[in-house]
Amino acid sequence: MLTSIKKHLKSNGNLKHARVIALFSLVGMAITGAMGILSLWGNSSTLTIILFIASAIYLSAFFLSKKFSLKVSGTIIIYSLYLLMFYLVFSGGVAQTGPLWVFIVAPVSVYVLGLRQGLINLAVFLSVVSIIMFLPQHVIEHASYTPEFKLRLILSFLTMTFLSALYEYSRMQSYKNVVALSSKYQQLAMSDPLTKLANRRNASAVLQQEKSRVNRNNEPLSVLLCDLDHFKAVNDKYGHNAGDMVLMELSQIFTDHVRQQDCVARWGGEEFLFILPQTSAEQANIIAEKIRASVQQHSIIFHKHQIKITISIGIAQLSEDQSIDELINHADKNLYQAKTLGRNRVHPG
Known part of the structure; x- marks a missing residue:
């Protein structure tokens, strides 16, 4: 009986998780699609193409979350987001504002991948972003940022990562507490308080x-x-x-x-x-x-x-x-x- 309660709570958690991923897919599709349309009047055809590709990927992730594997859908969302962020940091995006989008990576990573795997991925992500920004121009030409901007971007990203991790940890602890409390009340309802046998x-x-x-x-x-x-x-x-x-x-x-x-x-x-x-x-x-x-x-x-x-x-x-x-x-x-x-x-x- 206790196992069924845990399964029920886990099932509800998975359903909520699936809804969030589906919602993020739709929001990502809408934003990247809108940015792609706006970039049609800009000077970068490459950015336009990449944004439309990202929009299509998020749309496919939405359908995958509905009909197929939630894990596959989450993986597509995370790593396509990473690739898009790498490109925006490398190219600068529109008027050197591309790096500003990296802050959405932290909360999405720890939510979709979980706390431990999310933090590992964020460490790798920040390392790649840092390499791109500090890469000498003579090695490969890319968007140029001031040292102050680079430092503040990294510190801000670390702050966002810490807050996202803290929130995810609190969410996980709350879930565990709910499971433990439900198990306790279920046990009290189904057992004799004196003998501890079934009632x-x-x-x-x-x-x-x-x-x-x-x-x-x-x-x-x-x-x-x-x-x-x-x-x-x-x-x-x-x-x-x-x-x-x-x-x-x-x-x-x-x-x-x-x-x-x-x-x-x-x-x-x-x-x-x-x-x-x-x-x-x-x-x-x-x-x-x-x-x-x-x-x-x-x-x-x-x-x-x-x-x-x-x-x-x-x-x-x-x-x-x-x-x-x-x-x-x-x-x-x-x-x-x-x-x-x-x-x-x-x-x-």
Whole structure:
């Protein structure tokens, strides 16, 4: 159940992530397309072509995010953005304003790629930008910037990178906190606070799941309904704290005697329900006898008092076309028979 909650939150996070990437694709397409149109009246045909190519790439990334891989779409967006920025820094863009666009790279990188990979990419990106700007003109001719502009551009970009990383870290921590909080509340809603076993609601959900599996795979399913004998006398003689200790210690014994795929639940008061998938009534009887014997041999020490307790168990196996309520009622009738026959026994046994 906790896993399903995490999957649900992750699915919602992925959906939001996909929407942001799709939105960025559309915005990138619109801006680069508009800039391409404006540059038609300029002197650089190369810039015009590159802007229209970038616009087409963002449009393709939008359709990829809708129909195909979100990871592929994000990769296309990031690296086409890097290439466009490299060209704008190298060429200067319009009136040497090309480098001003590099500031959008930091938030997009850490959001699309994640914090760690985004920071690695930004370090490489800034290194390439720095090489382009400080590359001597005699090596290759490119846009020329003043030393003051270069220094301030780098420092501003580092500041933007720090703020973007801080925001992304906070966003990731918030997501983890939501997952942890949801898991905690889900656990509280589905478990008994005293024994830490599954509660009645949780057990009912497990029974429905197992019944569906029985219908699919035609496998046996058995339940044990267990009740503590003369438990009221323990509370009356030693107090409710002693009764709580008895319930907690017996819960541990119950858990130790079942398999990983089994479910032990506090069904109500001093009643416990064992759900045993892939188990026939005969196999359930063997398990029940082991549990009964272990409880009989166990002593609970409370304030130097030795408390001995026994249990009675009713067994029922799910039959064809039987409902969950009918299964539990059958186990309850067998539990009643165990008590009628003298307690501290398994029925049918």
